[in-house]
Amino acid sequence: MTGVQTCALPISVVNRQISNTAIVIGNGTNRLGFDLQNFKKPSGLLGARTVQTYGCNALYRDFEPDFLAAVGNNGIIPEIANSRYTDSHIVYSSAIHLLEHPGKFYLIPHDIYADAGTTAAYLAAFDEHKKIYLLGFDGHEPGWNNNVYAGTRGYDAKDFNIDHTEWITNRKQLFDVYDEVDWVWVT
Numbered sequence: 240m241t242g243v244q245t246c247a248l249p250i251s252v253v254n255r256q257i258s259n260t261a262i263v264i265g266n267g268t269n270r271l272g273f274d275l276q277n278f279k280k281p282s283g284l285l286g287a288r289t290v291q292t293y294g295c296n297a298l299y300r301d302f303e304p305d306f307l308a309a310v311g312n313n314g315i316i317p318e319i320a321n322s323r324y325t326d327s328h329i330v331y332s333s334a335i336h337l338l339e340h341p342g343k344f345y346l347i348p349h350d351i352y353a354d355a356g357t358t359a360a361y362l363a364a365f366d367e368h369k370k371i372y373l374l375g376f377d378g379h380e381p382g383w384n385n386n387v388y389a390g391t392r393g394y395d396a397k398d399f400n401i402d403h404t405e406w407i408t409n410r411k412q413l414f415d416v417y418d419e420v421d422w423v424w425v426t
Contacts, residue, residue, distance in 0.1 A: 260370045261363040264294045264304060264357040266386045267377030269426060275302040282364075290372075293363045294315065295355035298387045299324050306331065306366075308358040314393035316340070331362060357409040364417040374425040377405055 264270060274412060277294050295302035296315045299322070307330045309319050317328060320340035332344035333352065338356050348365050356376055363371045377385050382400050384390075389397040414422055 252387075254362070255401075258289055259368055260290045260372075260396055261366070261368040262290050262292050262372045262374055263356070263360045263363050263376075264292060264298055264302065264376075265359070265373065265375030266298060266388055267296055268385050268387055269373040269377045270375030271387060274373060279303075291363070291366070291368070293359040295337065295359050297391070297393065299330075300388075301382050303328060305329070306359070306362055308347070308355050308362060309336070309383045310353070310355045310358050318393060320344070331358070353409040353413075357406060357413055360410070360422075369421070370421045370423065372423045372425050375381075376409075376424060377426075 264275065264278075273369075278290060280289075280425050285317050291306070292302075292304035293306045293308065294302065295308055296311065296319075298304060299307055299319060307319075307324075307328060309316055309330050309332045316332065316339070319325065320336075320343040324330065325343040330344050331347045333348050335349060337346055337419070351358065351361060353361065356373075360371060362374060375387075383399050384395050384397050384399045385396060386401075388394045391400070395401070398411060414420075
């Protein structure tokens, strides 16, 4: 067959979680007080309390979560696609980004549209975790971009005024849909 493009990604992702617990790592500055590498260490008898990690966008620069949500139009998508990170890691994105970067991303289940933090939290709930910790979900204050990557490639400056009302609405909808999940906001 000519003209057919092949994809190196497997058709489905097998999630081998055992603890029903996940940590979703956002990009808010309160996560800076945590050594993220500790979340990758096995815990409990035979690793029974080991958590799976989910992250957002540029987190891959500093930490390799089990699953990364890459969404938005801020330039982070081509950065991740061109970084080779997707060669050995599972990165979820929307259908439009799968078409723009064939073979780089996995489709977000049901192709929902939300901010990266909400999408990462959705993935954890979709994977049937029953206790989900949200770290780095600080929110923003007027005139201050509370993001560890503020001012770096693909992110607005530290003093940029972020309106996070949509993020709050997205998360409220997620919490309502997955009301059986024990959501824990880490501050």
